[in-house]
Amino acid sequence: MILDGPTIASLTARLSEVDERRAARYPGGRGGRQPVHTCYVPASQITPTTPRDWGEQALAAFDEHGFDLSKDLAARVKAKLAAEPVEDLRIDFEDGYGAPATEDDDARYAAGCLVHWHAEAIAPFSSGLRIKSFDTPALRARGIRTLDIFLETLQDPPPGFVITFPKVTTPEQVEVFAELLAVLEQRLGWPDGSLTFEIQVETTQSIVDAEGRLAIPALVAAGGERVVGLHFGTYDYTAAVGLGAAQQNLAHHACDFARHVMQVSAAGTGVRLSDGSCNVLPVGDTSQVLAAWRIHYGLVRRSLEHGFYQGWDMHPGQLVSRYAAVFGYYRECLESDARRLAAYAQRASSGLLDEPATAQALSASLLRSVDCGAATAEEVTQATGLHLDVLRAYHRRATG
Template identity: 85%
Template sequence: MIIDGPTIASLTARLSEVDERRVARYPGGLGGRQPVHTCYVPASKVGPTTPRDWGEQALAAMDEHGFDLSEDLTGRVKAKLAREPVEDLRIDFEDGYGAPVSEDDDARYAAGCLVRWHAEGIAPFTSGLRIKSFDTPGLRDRGIRTLDIFLETLGDPPPGFVITFPKVTAAEQVEVFAELLAVFEQRLGRPDGSLKFEIQVETTQSIVDSDGRLAIPRFIAAGGPRVTGLHFGTYDYTAACGLGAGQQHLGHHACDFARHVMQVSAAGTGIRLSDGSSNVLPVGETPAVLAAWRVHYGLVRRSLEHGFFQGWDMHPAQLVTRYAAVFGYYRESLAGDARRLAAYATRAESGLLDEPATAQALSASLLRSVDCGAATAEEITQATGLHLDVLRAFYERAIQ
């Protein structure tokens, strides 16, 4: 005998609340463009033309030292450096800032530069600032004051404006910071929830808390919809793990563990991930520059292969290997991904039994390649036979 409807309804009724909680906490991918990097520039070194300067310095380094790329890839990288060298930039008032003469003055000046970049059309796609951490009372007060001055000088934040919240060790810090941003919004007359921030994962307590629980899910809950990203901090984290200086690098397995925790904690939430940086800078004579570029190129590729599609860049010349690695990664997989998606879309025999989740991943990769400039929309449409709107529908699982 088939179970009657009322019996099934009574058994499953209590799952409605579970469904609602899941949808609220795991709405799926954020969609839209994610920058391939975040460039950190000390506030004391920010100027009226910083984004353009980084591109010019990167092109000069590429011309002076060369890099072993195909002609096609070289042309694409140079075009990117001339057109849009910096996709995301964070004005740094924390570790990279040093000992300023007047942080108040630097906050006003840096905010004014950001306004000018937008007025002159050279601003990065997204931008923001990194304030001092909340783990030391004196630094906390200084960071709040700097943010207050910066926001007041800035006026209406530009699209994609975000604040980096570093060295988080407790969910309460995130909760207080979110409440502080609400106070700023009210005082400055800005819409509720308009100020967003990313959490920097660079302490052991941001991975496992004192009770042995994963910490990041509690951070996300404490920050609510204001939290847009999790950014890994390579050197503070590896130092906190007790690694020797020679082992403090992005490729260490200790970093892999932290990144995996970040991934599973953020999966399905719409919160984006960013990997850390390489402190091996491409400066000096050509052999030293080429050696640093090889290190950086390998680390960027490693991040991409681990599902981290954004990372930090600390020096203009790192833009060369950032785009070389990113463009190479997407172009190498473009033809195969396009064939698989086209076969899935037409339900054609392809030797692979792909599912909606795979179609989503294939679409995401192809869309990212267009967003960053590794490929054009026309190339993707020609390769797949599908308009980008169809790819976006696959990514959003609107088409199964």
Template identity: 60%
Template structure:
């Protein structure tokens, strides 16, 4: 059939429009990241966090009704949520862990940090967690950059080959140039340690105004992702550095502030379609002390986790073992409340297409992704998802798109 446009013309246009492929983060996304100063970690840390969370649950919410009364679990779901939270705390309390060499660690003598870096490598190799790594120091000054990269070098050299799920968190990023510099360092480390190309990836902490809007008035996140050349695996929001830098008073430095919503919205639209994962920040209102203080800490954390989930942030920071109770309670309630309706819509999409809602392929992928996350974290079983959707696990995975 006769046409006017030739293939060479269209191929040339397509080549100009093509963009570098961003590597999608592999494996499941953890529901949280726990941060622990590197000098306070030991081989029993994940188990101790689980035991401490179970002790807090037993002391302050010994049954489903007690926990429901504190955080507002739906009465019909409370028994299921409670039992699954308790089982999670017994079997896999920590999904993701960072050994912190930055704010929670401070500045030490080089010999001290060298020793902690060596021990960090041994801990990371021994824990066997689904995901774990370290937060290095920022690149704010030459001295911090040198110390940051020496710690990373020591850890990776001692490991030889990083364990599956190894992650590096890069804090206080202020420019794409800093991201490009870290990517360059990782290039060299991979070459000299004989590691597979691209295996070393990192998370950018969005915790400065310049990591949201650059000095020339542009959105900063897209340029930072591009500067990482496929090595950026996630964007993690930093609540308190960001709100303080924005000039907010202490009372207004919290995750639900509109300034934080703006930053997260920029993160979300900038990362959409790139395969880069999103993580919310932390709350420093901890569930410790007397019953009133624990209740307040749990209520605050539960509310903020539910809010993040509804905004499309499926991961967040946890700073204390007792926060694991409300992390999993919030995540499990979210999935249990939405699973039946999501399953019906997905089944309708794959079936006759009849029904009150006509979904697009992108929505079907999002529904499948949500159900897969529910199974990954223990909120639902594969059998329950199958009952809701009529799909096997491999069929569900095939629907998920980066």
């Protein structure tokens, strides 16, 4: 005799609350486009034409020094640098800026430049600022004042606006920052929830807390729905764990550990991940520039292969190696990913037994390739036989 409905309902009743908590904590992937990078520019270097300038400087470097790319890939990279060189930009009032006496004026001027970028249609897909950390009372006060001035100058929240919150060590810092953003929204008359932020993971305490627990889940919970990203800080983190200068790089296993903790902690939450930066800049003569591009290219590819689809760029010349690596990666995957997804859609034999989770990964990869310009929607539709709306449905089905 099989169990009857009332018996099953009685046995499983207490799981309803568990289901609700899990659904709230793990709503699935965040929809929409994720930038392939974040360009950090010191606030003192911001101008009314910064996004365009970065593209022009990158194109000039490409033309001057060349790069060993196929004709097709080189053309795609150059087209990207001309049309949309910067996908995400952070106006930096922290490490890359220092503490000049002109910070009030710089905050007003940089915010005005951001407004101008949008008015002139040269604004990146997303943008924002990085404030000073909450490490000490003096830094907290300065960071809050800068943010207040910056937002007041904006008057309205621009599309894709996000704030970077650096050097986080405790959930209380995140909680207070989220409360601060609510107060600022109310004062400015902005819609609730219009201010979001990313937590910069660059301290040991943001990986493992004082009790020996993984720290990120508590950090994300403290910020609630305002937390939209986790950004890895390469050099602060590697210094914090005691690595020497020669070992402080993205490919170190200490960074792999931190990134894996970020991945496990953020999986299913809708909080996006970004890798850190490469401090080998493409400057100097051709041999030096090409060497720097090869290093950066390799690190970007490594990040992509580890599931980090965004990273930091610190110099206009790095846009060349960024897009060369990103476009090359997605174009190499395009044919095989499209074939597997088409076979999954048709339930045909492809030599592989793919599951819905794999269809989600295949769809996500193809959609990312279109978002960044590595492939066109027509190319993906032709290769898969599927409209992009079908790919988005596969993505939602697997993550929802």
